Amino acid sequence: MDIDLITQILFATIKTGTPLLLIALGEVICEKSGVLNLGQEGMMLMGAVVGFMSAFATGNLGLAVFAAMAMGALMSLIFGFLVLHLGANQVATGLALTIFGTGLSAFIGSGVIGETLQGFQPIIIPVLSDIPVIGKILFTHDLLVYISFVVAAALAFIANKTRLGLTLRAVGENPHAANAIGIKVLSIRYFAIMFGGAMAGLAGAYMSLSYTPMWVENMTSGRGWIALALVVFASWRIGNIMLGAYLFGLASIMHLVLQGMGWSISPNLLAMLPYVATVVVMVIISADQFKEKLLAPRSLGKPFDPRQMA
Amino acid sequence: MQLSPGEIHALLGENGAGKSTLVKSIYGVVAPNSGQFMWDGKEVEIKSPAIARELGIGMVFQHFSLFETLTVSQNIELCLSKAQLETIGHLGSKISTLSKAYGLNVDPDRLVHTLSIGERQRVEIMRCLVQDVKLLILDEPTSVLTPQEVAGLFDVLRRLSSEGCSIMFISHKLHEVTEICHSATILRGGKAIDTCDPRIETPASIAKMMVGDLAEQDAGYSKKIGTETLFKAEDLTLDSKQPFGTSLKHISFELKKGEILGVAGVAGNGQDELMAAISGEDGRKLKNVMWLDGKDISSLGAGTRRSLGMAYVPEERLGRGAVPDMSLAENTLLTHKVGFVKNGWVEWKAVKQYAKSIIDQFKVKCHGEFSHAKSLSGGNLQKFIMGREIGQNPKVLICAHPTWGVDVGAALAIHQALLALRDQGAAILLISEDIDELFLLADRMAAICDGHLSPTVHTEKTSIDQIGEWMAGTFINTNTHDTNQETAA
Numbered sequence: 001m002d003i004d005l006i007t008q009i010l011f012a013t014i015k016t017g018t019p020l021l022l023i024a025l026g027e028v029i030c031e032k033s034g035v036l037n038l039g040q041e042g043m044m045l046m047g048a049v050v051g052f053m054s055a056f057a058t059g060n061l062g063l064a065v066f067a068a069m070a071m072g073a074l075m076s077l078i079f080g081f082l083v084l085h086l087g088a089n090q091v092a093t094g095l096a097l098t099i100f101g102t103g104l105s106a107f108i109g110s111g112v113i114g115e116t117l118q119g120f121q122p123i124i125i126p127v128l129s130d131i132p133v134i135g136k137i138l139f140t141h142d143l144l145v146y147i148s149f150v151v152a153a154a155l156a157f158i159a160n161k162t163r164l165g166l167t168l169r170a171v172g173e174n175p176h177a178a179n180a181i182g183i184k185v186l187s188i189r190y191f192a193i194m195f196g197g198a199m200a201g202l203a204g205a206y207m208s209l210s211y212t213p214m215w216v217e218n219m220t221s222g223r224g225w226i227a228l229a230l231v232v233f234a235s236w237r238i239g240n241i242m243l244g245a246y247l248f249g250l251a252s253i254m255h256l257v258l259q260g261m262g263w264s265i266s267p268n269l270l271a272m273l274p275y276v277a278t279v280v281v282m283v284i285i286s287a288d289q290f291k292e293k294l295l296a297p298r299s300l301g302k303p304f305d306p307r308q309m310a
Numbered sequence: 311m312q313l314s315p316g317e318i319h320a321l322l323g324e325n326g327a328g329k330s331t332l333v334k335s336i337y338g339v340v341a342p343n344s345g346q347f348m349w350d351g352k353e354v355e356i357k358s359p360a361i362a363r364e365l366g367i368g369m370v371f372q373h374f375s376l377f378e379t380l381t382v383s384q385n386i387e388l389c390l391s392k393a394q395l396e397t398i399g400h401l402g403s404k405i406s407t408l409s410k411a412y413g414l415n416v417d418p419d420r421l422v423h424t425l426s427i428g429e430r431q432r433v434e435i436m437r438c439l440v441q442d443v444k445l446l447i448l449d450e451p452t453s454v455l456t457p458q459e460v461a462g463l464f465d466v467l468r469r470l471s472s473e474g475c476s477i478m479f480i481s482h483k484l485h486e487v488t489e490i491c492h493s494a495t496i497l498r499g500g501k502a503i504d505t506c507d508p509r510i511e512t513p514a515s516i517a518k519m520m521v522g523d524l525a526e527q528d529a530g531y532s533k534k535i536g537t538e539t540l541f542k543a544e545d546l547t548l549d550s551k552q553p554f555g556t557s558l559k560h561i562s563f564e565l566k567k568g569e570i571l572g573v574a575g576v577a578g579n580g581q582d583e584l585m586a587a588i589s590g591e592d593g594r595k596l597k598n599v600m601w602l603d604g605k606d607i608s609s610l611g612a613g614t615r616r617s618l619g620m621a622y623v624p625e626e627r628l629g630r631g632a633v634p635d636m637s638l639a640e641n642t643l644l645t646h647k648v649g650f651v652k653n654g655w656v657e658w659k660a661v662k663q664y665a666k667s668i669i670d671q672f673k674v675k676c677h678g679e680f681s682h683a684k685s686l687s688g689g690n691l692q693k694f695i696m697g698r699e700i701g702q703n704p705k706v707l708i709c710a711h712p713t714w715g716v717d718v719g720a721a722l723a724i725h726q727a728l729l730a731l732r733d734q735g736a737a738i739l740l741i742s743e744d745i746d747e748l749f750l751l752a753d754r755m756a757a758i759c760d761g762h763l764s765p766t767v768h769t770e771k772t773s774i775d776q777i778g779e780w781m782a783g784t785f786i787n788t789n790t791h792d793t794n795q796e797t798a799a
Contacts, residue, residue: 163387163388166380166384166387166388167388169377169379169380170377170380170388173377173378173379173380174375174376174377174378176375177371177375177376177377178377178388179339179359180337180339180359180369180371180375181359181375181388181389182338182358182359182360182363182389183388295379298378298379
């Protein structure tokens with residue numbers, strides 16, 4: 001393999017890994033606050049269809065991205081109201097949200113199937129993109145990819161270095177104790193859930209406005225689910241999440257590359273590769289059970305009722 | 311009730327008398343329905359803990375409200391407002407200064423889950439001190455400490471009091487109240503029924519005020535020494551499954567027929583793990599470490615061990631001892647199979663009757679045998695579980711913290727039931743943090759520290775001081791690995 005091919009592969013790796021990275025970044029914040037939202041796939045699909053339809057109707061990509069994120073946040077708000085205010089079971093509510101989002105996105109998107117539009121175009125960053133190899137791999141993407149870099153870096157900083165990150169961890173670890181020292185547990189959780197929803201919407205918009213600028217039913221093909229697994233295997237650490245997302249991207253690319261190189265493996269088997277490879281590698285990374293239990297938000301998935309005393 | 315600066319005031323009452331609710335409303339965790347608080351002569355409304363802290367009220371909770379995966383200084387930082395943080399400047403050095411001034415010995419950079427219970431409590435106190443507290447509320451602070459640690463805590467409290475800080479102190483241990491408190495309010499059924507000066511009262515007279523005239527005191531009980539070994543553990547070593555757990559290290563002891571062996575220790579020193587290993591709940595197959603009646607039971611499951619005549623009363627009543635959402639009758643059925651199931655069908659009539667008999671015998675307050683386990687108060691559920699286990703006529707009963715959070719009356723009933731079982735010839739292992747209870751009930755005693763079990767001694771031949779030292783780990787051979795024990799303050 002020559003250097004050009006490798007550069008190509010790594011470039012495509014980032015492109016393919018980005019939607020997974022975006023949605024996983026949203027979910028990890030949500031989970032750090034102690035809420036498990038299984039509605040990722042549904043929110044992502046809704047983001048994708050709303051983003052595409054807005055862009056199709058107005059031609060304004062910025063507005064389309066905003067609409068997609070707002071849609072994701074709105075969906076997550078429904079989830080938040082059900083699980084935080086009404087104390088509904090988080091797992092069941094999240095599943096329902098995914099089913100709802102899948103159906104609704106197919107329904108409202110039926111009119112734009114087969115339509116195309118001009119999606120996000122690459123922005124070549126001057127100077128940086130001239131760095132050999134790395135410049136091409138990292139700095140010739142479109143706006144949304146750069147946003148994913150910035151968000152990942154910002155979240156890593158917030159989670160590890162700021163009081164907000166500390167508060168988030170406190171709420172996810174022991175909401176009763178957090179409440180007792182005066183942290184507004186429900187507000188923090190609402191905020192985290194909505195951030196997760198907006199990021200899922202953004203990930204959806206990336207799919208339908210940049211990755212493949214069109215709308216097809218179920219176009220996210222399970223990325224919302226992989227993101228959920230990714231967050232767990234990455235031990236809720238932002239760095240590991242990036243690693244896992246790009247690993248998924250690489251494996252997705254490899255199945256095309258291998259086919260191109262004339263390997264006679266069934267394409268169906270190869271299509272499984274990204275899912276299997278991501279899970280296997282992340283399982284190996286997180287094999288230290290002892291450490292994992294330390295990192296997991298201890299009250300993940302457990303409802304918190306401030307009226308009930310610990 | 312009122313409190314003046316520098317006063318140490320005790321809140322007393324049985325379980326469910328409303329002590330915790332009262333202090334929680336003072337600290338703003340729960341909102342009162344009516345009434346008012348006056349602070350420094352002005353009426354205040356304490357809507358949240360943040361407001362309470364601004365006024366200068368700090369609280370140390372019964373179940374610690376610390377975040378285990380964060381460091382000490384991060385835990386303290388979370389409680390402070392931005393303005394407070396600015397006035398303090400460097401938090402770590404402030405903690406170190408206060409730590410020295412009050413002899414609290416708290417390292418700001420340690421992760422909380424690596425701290426002992428006593429140290430955690432000192433972190434909570436530190437958390438209040440950092441904010442220049444004027445009223446410090448402590449909810450059962452001594453129930454988790456070794457006697458030496460209690461003495462250390464009282465030194466800190468006296469010092470705070472002499473500096474003008476008021477202290478509100480909840481405790482079930484009346485001799486502590488008479489030792490340290492200047493005044494006391496007694497609650498019953500959510501009402502303040504009496505006040506007294508603990509300095510001129512005795513524990514017995516206060517107990518009488520708390521429970522009314524029915525107060526029947528636990529008197530000394532006669533000790534018995536058994537000869538025939540029923541249960542034996544030898545060199546039991548087991549790694550902890552939990553990251554916050556304690557591994558068991560070379561534990562050996564014998565339980566004799568008609569005798570109670572008491573195991574003292576501060577919570578989190580391996581009691582839960584020991585209990586799980588003996589009951590078979592741990593699930594890992596072992597070999598040649600535990601024998602019942604001469605039979606190696608190390609590899610048997612929990613159910614099989616039960617059928618061989620072992621019974622357990624775990625510390626956690628809801629979830630371990632009983633299924634919260636099942637009725638008392640159904641909970642009975644869980645551990646009693648014999649006689650209640652015929653050809654695969656449950657004989658509900660017999661189950662009901664049996665549950666009823668336990669309720670009557672142990673005076674369990676509930677709405678009948680079909681009340682859900684979770685609807686009972688801690689003490690009543692404990693009486694029921696105790697009755698259920700004793701009703702199996704076990705050869706060996708393993709019992710952890712049987713009277714934890716239980717009021718005086720229920721504790722008495724539980725004590726008498728345990729002694730009656732002993733007199734019938736059962737061997738009992740009693741794990742407790744309440745050292746007075748152990749001295750009252752146990753015929754022989756040992757202490758557990760960091761997964762090591764001390765030698766056993768006859769209760770009459772030892773003293774609270776010796777057991778207290780053992781609880782702090784002085785018996786552990788310092789040559790053995792990883793025993794970086796702190797000597798108790």
